Amino acid sequence: MRPRTHAGTRSLGALSIAALAAGALTACGAQVDTAGGEPSEATGAGCVDTSGDTVKIGFLNSLSGTMAISEQTVHDSLQLAASEINADGGVLGKELEIVTEDGQSEPTVFAEKATKLITSDCVAAVFGGWTSASRKAMLPVFESQDSLLFYPVQYEGLESSPNIFYTGATTNQQIVPGLDYLAEQGVESLFLVGSDYVFPRTANKIINAYAEAHGIEVLGEEYAPLGHTDFSTIVNKVRSADADAVFNTLNGDSNVAFFKEYSNAGLGPDDMPVLSVSIAEEEIGGIGVENVEGQLTAWNYYQTVDTPENAAFVEAFQAEYGADRVTSDPMEAAYDSLYLWKGMVEKAESFDVADVQEAADGVSFDAPEGTVTVNGDNHHIAKTALIGRIGDDGLIYTEWSSDGPIEPDPFLEGYDWAEGLS
Amino acid sequence: MDILLSQLFAGLSLGSVLLLAALGLALTFGQMGVINMAHGEFMMAGAYTAFVVQGVIGSAGISLLVALPLGFVVGGLLGLLLEATLIHRMYHRPLDTLLVTWGVALVLQQVARDVFGAPNVDVTAPEWLSGAVTIGDVTLPKTRLFILTVAIVCVATLSIALKATPLGRRIRAVVQNRDLAETSGVSSRGTDRLTFFIGSGLAGIAGVALTLLGSIGPTLGTSYIVDAFLVVVAGGIGQIKGTVIAATALGLMQAFFEYSTTASVAKVLVFVVIVAFLQVRPQGLVTVRTRSLV
Known part of the structure; x- marks a missing residue:
């Protein structure tokens, strides 16, 4: 017996509205800037282990969810930079060991995974983030744990943290x-x-x-x-x-x-x-x-862009990921960020956060876009528009x-x- | 005055897009009571059909015309598969179908991502649809005129099919009183399958048409599914006429609200109007009158 009446219709209607609301909520979820969860008090960057032949760094990009389209490309060029650096002898003679985490396009997940990378994987620095919401969620984590984030995307400016290096453009x-x-x-x-x-x-x-x-x-x-x-x-x-x-x-x-x-x-x-x-x-x-x-x-x-560095970058990227792939600004900024961190560490001759912050000013890299230089005051980099x-x-x-x-x-x-x- | 006419056209055009997205749902949700959250993904399948056809044929002019019927078949077959494997086990259980079809939607999105890649793909609009027709100071983009035409043809064909063919009579009989239809020798099982095929096929057509307007990516369907459900609920469940009126009204409201305020506020206002309307008339604009008890 399956009669169709007003009552039945009404409940169906109500149900579908509920479904819509659920759909709309999940759709919005990715965009909502939910504040980053308070990180637990922990020793943080203090646990970075540099005694062996390797040093751990973290890549934190959205490999799933709505931002994966963009962030996967950044992840690819970070991997390229890491393998180039490792092939060239690593940083301070130590091979980079990559710990990859998925930010899942959710700011809260970015904050959680950042905490995990710093306190349980003990990475020396984290590279990633894309949306401003994800960066703002991670900021308190990096400040309270006193660790380093390299953020590779152009953004709206009006921010500066001692624990973040902004390798994309500011306004x-x-x-x-x-x-x-x-x-x-x-x-x-x-x-x-x-x-x-x-x-x-x-x-x-x-x-x-x-x-x-x-x-x-x-x-x-x-x-x-x-x-x-x-x-x-x-x-x-x-x-x-x-x-x-x-x-x-x-x-x-x-x-x-x-x-x-x-x-x-x-x-x-x-x-x-x-x-x-x-x-x-x-x-x-x-x-x-x-x-x-x-x-x-x-x-x-x-x-x-017509520089020898860019010709090499594009060639290496396409050799690794396919000739149909293109390179873009955020990918290049992410690629630069790893080399800039390497430059800072080598200048400081230490992986320690305070030493790296101290050494940051004036570190430069002949990037595909041209030479870029770190500004030690606001942790952004000088770049050509x-x-x-x-x-x-x-x-x-x-x-x-x-x-x-x-x-x-x-x-x-x-x-x-x-x-x-x- | 010109801008009023431009907005009138924008509203009608948006209405035709909503109508295309909602027409198939009016059949499957309205007539069969199945909340199919994967309807949007059938649209996505239609859009990718257009992409594949263009890759095979090359010429944008012909490929769109080939993709329209092919999109119908692809959407329809996907719908048939879904009905035969999952949905037919859960008639009378709307909550379960909701969850199951949502799961199917996520699976289909991931399949599209794996097959076609995560970035959007592009379907080139044919030469004969590029640019706009200008009447006085009013500009009518040809792609939007084309979509309006496709929507009108779909509605007309569907109405004729429902009213004048034996198939349509069977569908209407099952909708109005399933038990009585079965006792009279109508195979409700076969009718259900066919209805689902047609409804999902219409989603495929909508997907092909939408390639002219928006992005073609794995999440294409999610952008339209909410609006499509709104149209069906506001239009009155089970009625093509209600769907047409509701889609047109929603399109016009969105266009004029957006013109006088902003896009975000217009969305809110449209929702407010629909919620208020459903308070007064929870059954929607047009309903089927039946003699069944309860």
Whole structure:
């Protein structure tokens, strides 16, 4: 007997709503910045064992979950750097022993696994993290355990910890040069499109302050929830605002939907160029080259960068992981981070955290992107900003570059217009 | 005025996307009472079908037209397999089907990741769908016009099939009163299978169409499944007519709310409207009237 009635219908409806709620919750779970669990009091980095022929380091990337797409690539280039260093005699004569942990795209898991790497594996340093949420969850762990994290992704700035080295760009090495470039091109009005979370909102605050000080008009500011799939309304708004350029801080899959809509609506780089800060070589394939060809990006590294170090890096990476693989900015920053740590340790002649922190200032590495140098005060690194244009082969070609490496300034203290932002 | 018309089109277009995603669910959830969380993954399978077909055929123009029916078959066969192996054991147990199909959804996502890789893939839109039609100052992207057409054709075909063919009569008979239909000689088992095949096949078609708009990756389905369920619940369970009205209304609401506020606020407002609506009319817009007791 299976009659269908209002009562039955109603309970089914209620059930499906419950199911939706459950689905929505899990979908959001990955993005929510749940504060990192308080790490237990332990001796921490004190247990690092350097008496043998090897020294342990930890790689902590999301190898599962929504961020795995991006973080797997970073993990690959970390592995490459480690095997190169080991083939070359290791660090201070000791072979690197890698302990890999999966952050599972969950900030809380990052905090737990970081604690585990430091207190039970006794690693000398940890490399990894991608989302700002994961970094912010790990920060208290590394500070209370007094260990070291090397974080390889460009981010929103306004942070500096003695226990973290930031090897990606901060805002004055990516967003500000991007704006400088647009202003140089005669752009007088901007439309801001971003995902609805911390990085785009902070970035757009900076962009608004810059625009106000430089006489650029911001004609609109739109945020789409992460995972938003329908951009017809936002593209309509962009079109009717008719700005000189669009500044895009969308993250993840939303870029695909945005650029498909943008080009389907007949807009292109000639009408209204889009400058993006979250699209690298890795993402272009999924968006479709035909939808982003000719658009602009701001990074510190492209696969096409013409240095001997980069030629060697790309060749080694493709030999290891396949000729169809591309290299991108976060991958290169992760690759650099391991070499920078090696440089610091060798300068300090010690694996001890305090010694490494002491020795950090001025350590440099001839990276694929060019020479990068650690700033001992804020633990960021000086790097050259590159504005690129996406070519028809899906690679990005440098269009403009800053005059040499830019000193990192995470709190934008050297910019009058940025006063009050931090 | 132009922007109003543009938004009207954006709303209708979003409605057609929602409708395509929800139409199959209206059959499987609405008519059979099965909460199939893997419906989104059947869409994903359709999208990857388009990707594979494009790789084999090469020409974007023809491959889309080949992929549409093929996506239907792929989605349908996956649905048939799911019905035959798992779901038919759990009719009358909605909570169990919910959990089981969710598990199946996760498995399918991982299979896609293993077969096609974790990064998104790209399906090139055919030449004849690139660009937009401009009427006055109103721009209508051709891809969206195409999807609108596909949605209309699907709804029309499905309505005719349900109303005018013996197959449709059997499906409606089973929906209205399963026991009576069985006593009258209708094989409810066969009908269930067929309904599930058609419903899942429609998800496949939706997946192919969506390659024109969004990202094609293992988690494609999860972006649409929530909205699709909303449409079916608000539309009234078991009715194609309700699904069409609800999808259109939700699309228009999202477009106009988003235009006057922001995308995030618009989502909240749409949810609020649906929850409020279901308080007043828990059975949804349109319902089947039956004479059965309880």
